[in-house]
Amino acid sequence: MKDIFRTKSIKTLIKETEGEKSLKKSLGAFELTMLGIGAIVGSGIFVLTGVAAAKFSGPALVISFIVAGLACAFAALCYAEFAAMIPVAGSAYTYGYAALGEVWAWIIGWDLILEYAVAIGAVAIGWSGYIVNLLKNMGINLPASLVASPYEGGIVNLPAMLIIGVISILLIIGVKESAKFNNLIVAIKLVIIFLFIFLAVGHVKPANWQPFMPYGFNGVLQGAAYVFFAYIGFDAVSTAAEEVKNPQKDLPKGIIASLLICTVLYIVVSAILTGVVPYLNYMNTAAPVAFALEQIGINWGSALVSVGAVFGLTSVLLVMMFGQTRIFFAMSRDGLLPEVIGGINKKTKTPVNSTIIVGVATAIIAGFLPIGIVSELTNIGTLAAFIIVSLGIVVLRKKRPDIKRSFKCPLVPITPIISALACFGLILQLETATKIRFVVWFALGIVVYLAYGRRHSTMNNEIRDEKAGEGKSCEATITN
Template sequence: MKNIFRTKPIEDLIKETQGEKSLKKVLGAFELTMLGIGAIIGTGIFVLTGIAAANYSGPALVISFIISGIACAFAGLCYAEFASMVPVAGSAYTYGYTALGELWAWIIGWDLILEYLFAIATVAIGWSGYIVKLLASAGIVVPKALANAPDAGGIVNLPAVLILAVVTGVLIIGVQQSAKLNNIIVGIKVAVVLLFIALGLGHVNVANWSPFMPYGWSGVLSGASVIFFAYIGFDAVSTAAEEVKNPQKDLPRGIIGSLIVCTILYIVVSAVLTGMVPYLKFKETAAPVAFALEQVGITWGSALVSVGAVCGLTSVLIVMLFGQTRVFFAMSRDGLLPKVFGDVHPKFQTPVKSTLLVGIISMVVAGFTPIGVVAELTNIGTLTAFIIVSAAVIVLRKHEPNRKRAFKCPLVPIVPGLSIAFCALLIFKLPVITQVRFLVWLVIGLVIYFVYSYKHSAMNSGKSNAA
């Protein structure tokens, strides 16, 4: 069973990107940065800020965002080194395969399936809630039976299903078209966030920042583990590695650039938000940014923020669905999932079957399942993947110190070690039930690996040379 730790040579991975199953290279640094911002700014800033402020951090939400941002910055530097060195679809899954071996690669891939699939469904349900409210304000009422899952008193959440169908179609047509649409949407939602900051600054009451840390440091750390969801998405940039024109330079720029922009916006928004409205009031709403503007009498601004939220959640869906399909594609090409999902369409040069699979499963989950704890499940899967990628940087530096690295993570092993420590701390602060559910998910994944994936691995066919 020692073969479960066989690694895949980087040369073999790069060679696969040049064959008939290769993806079209159309993305640059700007598109990658916009993809990152598109995935990061969404559910976190428009939904989770209120939850974290009211129940965990209070006005110290700013510190929670800084802590999560630092954890992501350390992890982002590790991702940037791998992305520039291994410009292949699959992100953390692929990096784990090259440094730690097949079993660890499978565990990361299984984590990413958890992260993306449930995040996609959750965001789609959130998108549905916003669009139903906007339509109602325009006099168009969507029947509750068609706007809620069965357990919530409906038949199907139709808006969630429809938006996922549209996004799936866009991704099938081509990544270049998807990126252009994403650029437009990201521009709109960033403009809306800046508008909120401009409007809210004049209504900040410093008295609302006292007490600053009502739940203590424990609350701040718990808040950081909750709003960590707000940063999920920068890793999706690395899933696009195979479709980047100059991956050695552009991937690190896209990962780090999107993190910097979003962290600055998050810190400013959280400070303005908690200064406008007493933090306990956010228990009354799931749309804190629009709620804050309503509380100070700027109702037209609240409506604009709702439009921005719809745009924000749409771009998150585009990037998350994109990332999930690329992970499926990479795992299928390696034989760990059925080979059929590694096929590339001859005209569109996209993994159509992987895209359809992810799209259909997401539609079913979003349309028929009310999800209340998915944010925590998504977070723990992502944090685990970050830990493994950070460890992989240390391992590969030791095993292949002379390999050319277009971008080097600084201060190895200190920076990867700090990434591991911060992510482990955030996992520890998540609810115990979330940790238990995650372990169950891992056990299911390990059963699938030993029953199917190990036997069907491309490593067994001699197509790749195990190290």
């Protein structure tokens, strides 16, 4: 059983990025920052803020965002050190392989598969809701049976499936083209957010911030665990490591800059939302930003925000699907998943097979399941990955202090330990049912690893071949 804890050397990991199964290097710090913003700014501002304020935090939602942002900030510093040191596709999965061993890498990878798949499904369903509402306002009514899952009385959520198909095609065309498209839609949604701030800030009534913490500090912590979904995506920046031209410098910049920008935006928007409209009024709205502008009589602004939400959720889908495909690609290249999944297009240098698989699987999730089922597991999966990455920094600093680190996480082991404890604390705030489902997924992953991954692992196969070669050599020596 010792072989399942073998780590893969950083030299070997980097060497793999130079062969035929490597990805095209075409991203810089700006593109990485925009990828991060593209993934982070979306459902958090346009969907989650209202429900979080009404159910958990009240006006203290700003503190919930700060708590969740701080947990992410400590984790981001750990990610930045790993990403600069190991500029290889796979994000936390690859870092776990280098620091903790194959079985831990598998656990993280299996965890990330769950995280991204359910997140993509949830965001696609949210995107569908916005686009259906926009078309309705334009006098175009889509058949109810084609915009809802069977669980909601329909046949299929067709718009959700179609947007996933479009994003899949874009990712197959090429990462540079995908990044350009992402830059454009991120710019549009940032303009929309700044427009909301400009229009609404003059209508803030400080009386709406009273009581500031209606559900107590425990409510603030529960709100932080809930809005943590809003931050999911900054880690997707690190999945692009293998496609960055200067990863040692640009990856830390992209990860940290995108997280800081988005945290500030979340704090400002949540403060304005709860100041413009009493927090309880957001209880039954899935579009709080547009709702707030409606309440102060700026209907044209509300319609424009809905358009911005469509762009915002589109960029989230793009980056989430990008991250999912790169994790599949990395796990396939290591033999833990079937080799066919990691197929690379010779012309575009993109992982076509993994993109098709992710597209089909998430389209089925988005088309036939309701948002409640597909969104519950995202937060716990991400938090678990953050914990393992944070502890991996401590382990690798002790095991391999000689490795050159172009970016160093400050105050190790204090920073990683704070990151791990903060993430674990947020996990404790999640519902028991969510934790049980996660344990079931974890157990299923162990079964898959023992049945397939361990036997087909390229690293373990190489080790077995070396042992077999040594045995033949000894046998030949004895014969002679």
